[in-house]
């Protein structure tokens with residue numbers, strides 16, 4: 426019998442739940458320890474298809490900082506995180522970038538885009554570079 430203990434992360438209460446796969450309930454899982462229905466939905470999803478929003482950075486050329494913060498615009502399957510990071514790590518963008526710009530469209534055919542979570546101006550050039 427597949428069974429997992431988990432803490433619900435939907436709200437700050439953090440209920441300790443137990444989710445057991447069964448053949449009787451409508452959604453195929455018996456959830457206990459949750460104080461509300463959102464916990465049950467979370468528990469079933471964690472067992473059947475866990476997903477996460479991926480937040481990381483990509484390389485940026487000529488930016489004020491060396492890395493640009495990005496995030497997936499929705500949750501992607503947890504099992505795809507390593508592959509997603511490999512793809513994201515191959516990307517290099519050029520400043521300037523505006524917040525919300527799509528950096529990777531349809532990441533790994535998940536239907537989810539990777540977007541910039543902040544704007545990044547170009548690096549200020551030194552006086553000597555501006556003169557020449």
Ligand code: SF4
Pocket residue numbers: 433434435436437438439440458459460461462463464465
């Ligand atoms: S089960 Fe409901 S009350 Fe408990 S942590 Fe999850 S969302 Fe919050």
